Amino acid sequence: xxxxxxxxxCLCAMDAxxxxxxxxxxxxxxxxxxxESALVALYKEAxxxxxxxxxxxxRALKSLERGQVDAxxxxxxxxTAGYQNMxxxxxxxxxxxxxxxxxxxxxxxxxxxxxxxxxQVGLLRGTKMAEGLMAKQGALAIVANTTPQLYDxxxxxxxxxxxxxxxxxxxxxxxxxxxxxxxxxATAKLVHVLCKKWRAYGPKLDAALKTxxxxxxxxxxLAQAPLAAID
Numbered sequence: 001x002x003x004x005x006x007x008x009x010c011l012c013a014m015d016a017x018x019x020x021x022x023x024x025x026x027x028x029x030x031x032x033x034x035x036e037s038a039l040v041a042l043y044k045e046a047x048x049x050x051x052x053x054x055x056x057x058x059r060a061l062k063s064l065e066r067g068q069v070d071a072x073x074x075x076x077x078x079x080t081a082g083y084q085n086m087x088x089x090x091x092x093x094x095x096x097x098x099x100x101x102x103x104x105x106x107x108x109x110x111x112x113x114x115x116x117x118x119x120q121v122g123l124l125r126g127t128k129m130a131e132g133l134m135a136k137q138g139a140l141a142i143v144a145n146t147t148p149q150l151y152d153x154x155x156x157x158x159x160x161x162x163x164x165x166x167x168x169x170x171x172x173x174x175x176x177x178x179x180x181x182x183x184x185x186a187t188a189k190l191v192h193v194l195c196k197k198w199r200a201y202g203p204k205l206d207a208a209l210k211t212x213x214x215x216x217x218x219x220x221x222l223a224q225a226p227l228a229a230i231d
Contacts, residue, residue: 024070024198026050027060030147032073038221039073042192045208046201056145057126061086064195072193079128080193087199089192091206094222097166097184098129103155104177111161113137113185120159124150130163133186147171151178 026039036052043050053069063069065085072086074093080086100111108119113133121141123130134141142159144150151174154162162178163185164170170178192209194202212218 021047021049022201023049023051024194025053025068026071026073027055027064027069028052028073029054029057029060034224035073035222037224038218041217041221042205042208042212045211046204048201048205057124059126061126064193067195067197070195070198074190075193076129076188077191078132085196086193087196087202089194089202089206089209091209092189092191093209094190096129096188096190098133098186098188099164099166099184100181101151101154101162101164101170101178102160102181103157104179106160106179108160109181110183111181111185112183116161116185119161121161121163122150122153122159123163127163127165129165129186129188133163148174154178 021044024043028036033052036050039050050071053063055063055069060069060072061075061080061083064072065083067085075088076096077088077092080088100108102108111119114137116134116137117139121134121139122144123134123141124147125143125145130141141163142153144153147164147168148171150162150164151171153159155174155177164180166184170180192205194205209218212221
């Protein structure tokens, strides 16, 4: 009897496992925490469940390439160029702009992309949008490993200008010491990224996102907090 009960228990457990929605490990960071409800809703619409893993931007891409995580929250279109084990989805999650930040009282009040060559510039490691813009201008930048470090280096005059995404807020402890210049340096669309082993779910996630957009749910979810994404 005990053997029969154990067998029935195992069969029930297997049925439950087979009927459960697939769980994907999704790389994000501190800036994306406020937007997880939007991604949970998107995954639910596609019959998936996200499990969030918090990693620095560059490490997140490398972990996705190695298959240690299954997806990345959002990347600027084209940011995965050179990686072989991931695919960018086609339906944009949102847009992001690249902004310049200077020390409070700086003489720099406006800046164009070509003007970056005239200043010492800092950026966050792994932010492809900023790295790509600097490369396009033929200029070098000083690299910070975390957002707080980026602003700390700016305030302590390691460089004159910090490049950041419009979606990532200035840390509260630095807000009174810096000025975000109003004119964007670049604008780009953001897309979700999957490890190739999950690419069959790409069309389902794109379709789910279109559905959420069409009935207004996506805009309401994002309105809870503007989309903060790694680029």
